[in-house]
Amino acid sequence: MFRKLKRRKIKKTDYYQRLELLKSGKLRLVVRKSLNNMLAQIVKYDPKGDKVLVSAMTKELKKYGWLGGNNVCSAYLTGLLIGYKAKKLGINEAILDIGLHRSIKGCKIYALVKGCLDAGLNVPVGEEMLPNEDRILGKHIEKYAKILKEEGKYEKRFSKYIEKGLDAENISGHVNEVMKKIKEAFGN
Helix, strand or coil: CCCHHHHHCCCCCHHHHHHHHHCCCEEEEEEEEEECEEEEEEECCCCCCEEEEEEEEEHHHHHHHHCCCCCCCHHHHHHHHHHHHHHHHCEEEEEEECCCCCCCCCCHHHHHHHHHHHHHCCCCCCHCCCCCCCHCCCHHHEEEEHHHHHCCCHHHCCCHHHHHCCCHHHHHHHHHHHHHHHHHHCCC
């Protein structure tokens, strides 16, 4: 009892939101993000404690050749990864649980959901919340890279990409390569 009050007081858990999600009786797609990583889990409620059925992190994308950072593209790829993992286990539907994160149209959380949807996992969400195809493929990064190259600031801003051998002006091609590898790994 005291632990619940403490978690609510320090704003770690919204128990009202959690209760509404649990009342549905459906599996939850739990999405948590940090500055360097995104975590997605399919969780089943159990009175003794939630059970994680499948999970995926942006760090796992390295196995599929991802060289980029933690951005909208990597969130989409992580969603694709957990979507295929869930389908492989026979999971077809989940409801979104974003915890205390704010719901912002087109953000990384919804890019992850778009990846799940494209993998065939049914997650109820409004179409208007999902990012457009250009953002998922990184076209906005390519445009920004071209502008910085003209101003001579490209090397400084994209130094991590350059170290890894990734061309920011062609990130959409890299996203497509990684997407293809994930699909092949799961037989799609």
